[in-house]
Amino acid sequence: LFLDAPLTEGAELPGTPAQAHHLGTVLRRGAGDAVVVFNARDGAYAATIAALRKERCALALGPRIRAPALEPDLRLVVAALKRDALDWVVEKATELGVASIQPVTTRRSVVDRVNTDRLAAIARGAAEQCERLSVPVVHPAAPLRAVLDAWDGAPLLVAAERRGAAPIRDIAATMRLPCGWLVGPEGGFDPAELDDATRHAFVTAVALGPRILRAETAAVAGLAVLQALAGD
Numbered sequence: 001l002f003l004d005a006p007l008t009e010g011a012e013l014p015g016t017p018a019q020a021h022h023l024g025t026v027l028r029r030g031a032g033d034a035v036v037v038f039n040a041r042d043g044a045y046a047a048t049i050a051a052l053r054k055e056r057c058a059l060a061l062g063p064r065i066r067a068p069a070l071e072p073d074l075r076l077v078v079a080a081l082k083r084d085a086l087d088w089v090v091e092k093a094t095e096l097g098v099a100s101i102q103p104v105t106t107r108r109s110v111v112d113r114v115n116t117d118r119l120a121a122i123a124r125g126a127a128e129q130c131e132r133l134s135v136p137v138v139h140p141a142a143p144l145r146a147v148l149d150a151w152d153g154a155p156l157l158v159a160a161e162r163r164g165a166a167p168i169r170d171i172a173a174t175m176r177l178p179c180g181w182l183v184g185p186e187g188g189f190d191p192a193e194l195d196d197a198t199r200h201a202f203v204t205a206v207a208l209g210p211r212i213l214r215a216e217t218a219a220v221a222g223l224a225v226l227q228a229l230a231g232d
């Protein structure tokens, strides 16, 4: 269970209502059962459920079982896709170890509102499920141009299915983190928008092969390649 509060052996800390529900109703756990409590700052602790009622739970922390660890700085910048697709991308990107997720609106975006809190909750659930210590930061949606203007200069690979984009294997093999992976919307990037993006020296267009992938497939496929070749 991810808890943002400072974790120390001997502490008794409340979980969230969602965690109480998950423990009691989904996992069928009860008072006295063992759980693991974690965050990136303090690491992971063996814990027991000290109390559990419908919407409330308390967790008694035992010894630390994993030292603190941050995920490598792999960043996903993804067009604001339709809700189910974006939910899925956030879950899978969390499993694949991204440090942050930035939804962006683009010229061909059909979605212009993104529920950041909902995506953050999905990221948190996925982090708990896959036993990573940190939960990726989910930034509020912003226009692509604004995100590029504020970018810190780390390499940003843009998923581009058009001819001329370098094969991802060629680029990722020499890549070091931090690094970003930018994926377009269901209808693709507007060509002029892609040209504008690649005028930034830190942006490189890369292809995942000759097939046109769904945006959500491109998002997770690229992250898997980058994590395998440049991450850990």
Ligand code: SAM
Residues within 6 Å of the ligand: 158, 159, 160, 161, 182, 183, 184, 185, 186, 187, 188, 189, 206, 207, 208, 209, 210, 211, 212, 213, 214, 215, 216, 218
């Ligand atoms: N409607 C567009 C078209 O037919 O040209 C396709 C857009 S595709 C469904 C959505 C996004 O996935 C693209 O903007 C791109 O970022 C990414 N993508 C899809 N296939 C890709 C590939 N083979 N290589 C790199 N990126 C790809």
